[in-house]
Every structure is written in C-alpha cells, then in structure tokens.
Amino acid sequence: MPYLRFATGDRLRLDGEEMPGVVVGVEVEGENSIESLPREGRAGDVHVMRGYRDFRVRITLRLAGSDPLSEARKLQAKFAKSKTQPLRVVHPHLAARGVEKALFARLTTRELGGEEGMEAVVELTQVEPREALAQANAEEGKALAQAAAKGPVAGPPPGSAQAKRNQEARKPVEPPAFLQGFVNGDRKGFATAGGGR
Structure with a gap:
C-alpha cells in the first residue's frame, strides 16, 4: 500500500518521493451523520443519529517555487495516479484523530497573486x-x-456487543459492610442498621 508521510512546515512524501510545495496547514474534520425527521402535527423535528461519517483531511500546500504552475501540474499528475488506491497516511495530527488510511478525494489550486505563488489543497477521505x-x-x-x-x-x-454488556451488568455487587454483617448474623451489623435496640 502506498504511503503519504509529511510534517507541517516540510514537504509531502508520497512513497518516499518528495512532492512539490510546503505543507502550511493540516485540517481534520469529522462529524456525526444526523437525519432530521418532521413530526406530524407537532412543532420541531426528531433528530436521529445515523452513525459517524469518515474523517475528511485537508492538507494546504504553498507552491512558491520559481514555476508554481509546473509544481501544480506535478501534484495533479502524481495524485491522479493514486486516486483509486488507499494511502497509508503518517502525520502526528492524523494519528491523534485515528486516521491511518485515506483515499485521495480532491486537489484544489488557488492563485494568490503578486510574488506569493499558488496555494494547493489536497483533500483525503478516511477509509x-x-x-x-x-x-x-x-x-x-x-x-x-x-x-x-x-x-x-x-x-x-453469544459474542455480540449486547451480550458483553449484559455479562458486565450481571456481575454481583458487594453489599455495604453493615448489611453484609446483618446477612451473616452479626449483631453489630444489625445495630448499625438501626435494629436491636
């Protein structure tokens, strides 16, 4: 599986090959998938949780070399080859969010004008x-x-998630010491519980 390794302030490395541009920002977005259903005859909607959407990753690159358009072409050519195959991504921010594998989703380039060159945003979707x-x-x-x-x-x-939760719920709970003493026939426990005066 090809891998994408990078660090903020450094270049992307796709399978060890250095890519054009310098990483200036990394954004990781994840959200719940919620469906809103109207309630008949009542105000407001019912919100139903449908699951968790895959994370989306945006890597912002600054293409500020002598020929930024050439760098944009190189990025396009490289990612066009890998858009059907998942990449193993290596970056501390992504690791903290649990993103290990991603699929190339989009490449956006933007001209900044003046001497600043271009900006490119590589978007990945977690798989x-x-x-x-x-x-x-x-x-x-x-x-x-x-x-x-x-x-x-x-x-x-047996073995399902609900069975595991049920098994944990069936674990016996130890009664308080005074109640255990009462159950065992200890008179001190009986007196502590308010009896035997």
Missing part, C-alpha cells in the same frame, strides 16, 4: 472505519449463524 465495521459485522454475523444452528435461545447472540 479505515468502513473496513473495520465490515469486519465487525462479519464476525457478529458468524456468531449469529452459530447461535441459529444451535436453535432458538433467549437473549442476544
């Missing part, structure tokens, strides 16, 4: 969560198939 989700769904599907083969069982399928 890892869907793969991880597909794998988790496949594992849960196997657990459901195994449970169905054994016959009907009340409750969630």
Whole structure:
C-alpha cells in the first residue's frame, strides 16, 4: 500500500518521493451523520443519529517555487495516479484523530497573486472505519449463524456487543459492610442498621 508521510512546515512524501510545495496547514474534520425527521402535527423535528461519517483531511500546500504552475501540474499528475488506491497516511495530527488510511478525494489550486505563488489543497477521505465495521459485522454475523444452528435461545447472540454488556451488568455487587454483617448474623451489623435496640 502506498504511503503519504509529511510534517507541517516540510514537504509531502508520497512513497518516499518528495512532492512539490510546503505543507502550511493540516485540517481534520469529522462529524456525526444526523437525519432530521418532521413530526406530524407537532412543532420541531426528531433528530436521529445515523452513525459517524469518515474523517475528511485537508492538507494546504504553498507552491512558491520559481514555476508554481509546473509544481501544480506535478501534484495533479502524481495524485491522479493514486486516486483509486488507499494511502497509508503518517502525520502526528492524523494519528491523534485515528486516521491511518485515506483515499485521495480532491486537489484544489488557488492563485494568490503578486510574488506569493499558488496555494494547493489536497483533500483525503478516511477509509479505515468502513473496513473495520465490515469486519465487525462479519464476525457478529458468524456468531449469529452459530447461535441459529444451535436453535432458538433467549437473549442476544453469544459474542455480540449486547451480550458483553449484559455479562458486565450481571456481575454481583458487594453489599455495604453493615448489611453484609446483618446477612451473616452479626449483631453489630444489625445495630448499625438501626435494629436491636
């Protein structure tokens, strides 16, 4: 898998090859997918959480060499080749947000005028969560198939997320010391609880 390594204030490196421009900004955007449904006969909408959208990454580059248009052409040619294949991205900011794999989404170039050259924005879309989700769904599907083969069982399928939560909820809770003493027949616990006067 090709990799994209970069640092703010330095150049992009795509599979070890140095790319034109200097990274001047990195933006990582993630949001919930929320659907608003109108309520019939009532004011306001019902908001339904539909999941979490993949992160979008914007890398801003300053193309300020002797020929910024040539640098823009090189960027376009390089990313045009890799737009169908996911990239492994390496940057501390992206790692902090959990972005490891991304797909090239867009290249925007902007002329700044004067002596400043051009600005380019490389946009990437995260691809890892869907793969991880597909794998988790496949594992849960196997657990459901195994449970169905054994016959009907009340409750969630073994190994599912709900079964794990139920198991944690069933752990016995230790009663307070005075109540435990009362249960064990200790008179001091009975007196502490307000009895035996």
